[in-house]
Amino acid sequence: MSATTPSSPEKVNVGRRLFLGLTALGAAGVVFGADAQNFVGKTFGSGFAALLPGGDRFRIYSITGSYPSIKPKQFRLKVSGLVNQPATFTLADLQAMPSLDMVKTFQCVTGWRVPDVPWRGVPLSHLLKSAGIRPGAGAISFDSYDHADSESLTIEQAHLADVIVAYEMYRAPITREHGGPVRLLVPQMYGYKSLKWLSGIRVVDRVQPGYWELNGYPVNGWLDGTTGATNPHPQLS
Amino acid sequence: MTTISSRREPQQMVLRFDAVQRTAHWLNALGFLTLMFTGIPLYFGSFFGLIFARHTIQMVHLWTGIFLPLPLAVAMLGPWGRRMRSDWRRVSQWTRDELRWLRRVGRSPLAADKFNPGQKANAVFTVASILVLFVTGYILQWFRFFPVSWRGGATVTHDVFALLVFAAVAGHVLLAVTHWDSMRSMIGGSVQEKWVRHHASAWVTDDVLETHER
Incomplete structure (x- = not known):
């Protein structure tokens, strides 16, 4: 200046x-x-x-770009594979079974979380017990009505007490966007393990990586980030 | 629009934005609008998920976000970016009067620079928000390399800054379309000299006028 x-x-x-x-x-x-x-x-x-922006809210993901529409009356859950008694259940069948109520935080692997979500459903262990797992079984594969997503758990993981086949969320039937009428819920793992629009439970010999695992997510999606003691496929994590 | 008066003598025009700046601005605007329009259905997924293919929208959002900083960076860093750089220095340097003007939301006297304090703040906010949204977007996309609490924090931050961007862009567009003389300089590059005297008197006094006849 x-x-x-x-x-x-x-x-x-x-x-x-x-x-x-x-x-x-x-x-x-x-x-x-x-x-x-x-x-x-x-x-x-x-x-x-x-x-608030970014607050405790669900982000709805869909692989196919749309949500399958399943009328509760037409819903069927097929239990098959290495079991003594393959079976197909209606929604009413599931609702008549012993149920578990729980309030859990839903944590997505990408970061968002929704605390205190009330769920109700049939413990997966109950379905597996009544079907009767045959020798040689090592894992459970789960199929979705969207014909795109799939998930899997080891036999040990599937028997965790809080793994349920859920049909109620927030004390009401699970809505279509949240995977209704019936979805898997694995509260100790990230949300992608809780398969939406559940259509089939297959008992198989070993873990088959599902859709998200094939796209790079850990097969064992434990919330604490560990790969888990029963992790048979650590190379994908 | 309102210049019927001075047809006889050639108007003295002053270059406000050169071609590099205008190109960078409009490419940047295109990127912002694309990100905003794809961001809405991604945020309100439960509603829009029924209508749009989420994956496609996600990919458009991701790739637009990756390339968004490019126009500004190229315009700023190349040998062609002399005006871009000098204007960046200009929006950084503020007088006390300008600070007071911004604090009083324009209700204090000011001999404005080439840019008024609101425009200066908008420019700095835009660049800072690009950086924050780029980094948080990176964390959201390649989350595996970051702790879960950071992923959650990046989600919140990305959403909050996106909301601020929506507010800033809405205000920016509203002011642009209601101030056609200023808006026109981002299209054609020039403003009339009398606009400068009226809206940017401090600019004329300490800067060389580059004029051309129309």
Whole structure:
């Protein structure tokens, strides 16, 4: 600045401050955002948190780009494979079986989570017990009405007490977008293991990686991030 | 639109945005709009999932996001980016008067620079939000390399910044279409000299006018 322009005002680098402030906010959001979300959910309730951007809400994924439409009356669940008594169940059959109620956090592998979701369904172990698993069985494969998704669990994983064939969510029939009328729920694993629009349970000799596993997700989707003691296919994780 | 008066003498025009800046702006705008329009059905998946193929939308969103910084970066870093760089310095440097003007939402006297404080703030916000959305989007797409709490945090942050972008773009577009003289300089490049005297008087006093006859 020359002496001929004495009025030339002092400049402040507001751009840098604003830029650094915003990016610092973004970085803090990445590192502490999940905790902040938990805090908001616990303090003001999950319903309030769900109203905020990024809050406690489901993101609906579908492989096929649409949701299968299954009328409850036409729903059938086929249990087959290495079992003594293959069977096909209606929704009413499932509802007449012993059921398990539980409230669980639904955690997606991509980061979003929905706390305190009430579920009801038949323990998978009950279905397996009544079907009678034959020797040589090592895993369970699950089929979906969308004819695209598939999942699998080892026999040990399938017998976890909280793995259920769910037909109620939030104390109402499971809606179409959430995988109704019947879906698998594996609460100790990431959401992709909880196959939607369940149509078949096949007892097989070994784990067959499902749709998401073939696209790079860990076969054992434990929430704590470990591959699990019973992991037979660690190379995919 | 309202210039019926001065037909007789050639108007003195002042270059406000050169071709590099205009191209970068419109490619960037195209990228933002694509990301916004694909982001809505991805966010409200439970509703739009019935109508659109999620995977296709996801891929459009992902690839647009990957290439979004390119127009601005190329315009800024190449030998052709002299004006781009000098304008970036310009939107960074603020006077005390400009800060006061922004704090009072335009209700204080100001001899405006080439850009008024609102435009300056918008430019800085745009670049910062590109960076934040790019990084959080990267975490969401390649989540395996990051702890679960970061994935959750990236989800929240991506959503919050997207909301801010929606607000900023809405305001930007609203102001653009209601200030046609300024808007026109992002299309044709120039403003009339009397526009400069009226809206950017501080710009004229400390910058060389580059004029051409029309």
